Amino acid sequence: MKKVYLIISAYNEEENLVVLNTGLHEELNKIYFEDYELVFVNDGSRDQTLQILKDLQKSDSHITIINQSKNFGHEMAMTAGLNYVAQHNKENEFAVLFMDADLQHPPAMAAKMIQKWHEGYKLILTQRVDNEDKGLKYRILGNTYYKLLNFLSDVKIPRNMPDFRLLDKKYVIWINQLNETDRMFRGMLSLVGLQDALILEFKAPKRFAGTSKYNFLKLYKLAIDSVIQFSVKPLRLATLLGFFGCFSSILFLAFSIYQSYINHEPKTGFLTLLSVMIFFCSLIMLFLGILGEYIGRIHIEVKNRPLYFNEIIKNED
Numbered sequence: 001m002k003k004v005y006l007i008i009s010a011y012n013e014e015e016n017l018v019v020l021n022t023g024l025h026e027e028l029n030k031i032y033f034e035d036y037e038l039v040f041v042n043d044g045s046r047d048q049t050l051q052i053l054k055d056l057q058k059s060d061s062h063i064t065i066i067n068q069s070k071n072f073g074h075e076m077a078m079t080a081g082l083n084y085v086a087q088h089n090k091e092n093e094f095a096v097l098f099m100d101a102d103l104q105h106p107p108a109m110a111a112k113m114i115q116k117w118h119e120g121y122k123l124i125l126t127q128r129v130d131n132e133d134k135g136l137k138y139r140i141l142g143n144t145y146y147k148l149l150n151f152l153s154d155v156k157i158p159r160n161m162p163d164f165r166l167l168d169k170k171y172v173i174w175i176n177q178l179n180e181t182d183r184m185f186r187g188m189l190s191l192v193g194l195q196d197a198l199i200l201e202f203k204a205p206k207r208f209a210g211t212s213k214y215n216f217l218k219l220y221k222l223a224i225d226s227v228i229q230f231s232v233k234p235l236r237l238a239t240l241l242g243f244f245g246c247f248s249s250i251l252f253l254a255f256s257i258y259q260s261y262i263n264h265e266p267k268t269g270f271l272t273l274l275s276v277m278i279f280f281c282s283l284i285m286l287f288l289g290i291l292g293e294y295i296g297r298i299h300i301e302v303k304n305r306p307l308y309f310n311e312i313i314k315n316e317d
């Protein structure tokens, strides 16, 4: 028995769900395969998302709702979906497909990915070729963002690779062995290994309705997360700069001694002193901050709290 679980995270997506659900059924019925389940994760939405999902579920036994007790974020929504599948599947063979609820991940593309899985591919990733939603400024910013990120982090985080991907059972089991509290799917997949991945290109349309939930603060958090969770490079950089500062101050000291006692032209300069002090003090603050980021994560990780709270709502007929 083969089955595909589509995990769809939705946070305030009331206007998109009906269209998405119809589109998915249409596309999935075009291709042949045994069974599928639409696992909608309601990530603490404040609009009618949950009610609409419940209404859809009444006449549709393919739908399972995972209702998060509050908004835990997209990464946790995906994790909740994955854990549900890992605990509830009864199939020998299954795959998990992650997609967004705003129709930026087209149902037709999802069907294509499932077909590829049937052809034997175990990990299918997607790449956006042309995102109509984002302007030139965003693209330049994005490029710099990813360059910096990939320089600082030990795992490669590819550009333009959305969370629209299909994982065979094998990968689901592997990913589930990573039980860190701080989660980032792209990074975790890189840890597992992407060599065997099939990459399909697709054109991402504009979000069908509603607004994007990613703002500057979230992108900042994502950047810090992806660097700190997968690498200790920032700490190493701090040490390196510390060495450099130490070495240059010894040189400066030697130079000052030489000027005062041998050349008899003592160096004065309050401003130089002040600026050097400010520079190094702020450097210390910066690196205390970086250190704090790591320690904070240790603090959260050792508490080992549950990642989220939710209830699973099934169609009982």
Ligand code: UDP
Residues within 6 Å of the ligand: 009, 010, 011, 012, 013, 043, 071, 072, 073, 074, 077, 099, 100, 101, 102, 104, 207, 211, 212, 213, 214
């Ligand atoms: N999402 C979520 N929880 C959140 C934020 C977003 O489940 O806290 C879902 C959202 O409903 C959507 C997907 O994650 O289905 C991607 O979010 P969005 O479309 O806002 O991101 P963008 O496409 O703009 O990067």
Ligand code: MG
Residues within 6 Å of the ligand: 100, 102, 104, 207, 212
């Ligand atoms: Mg979107």
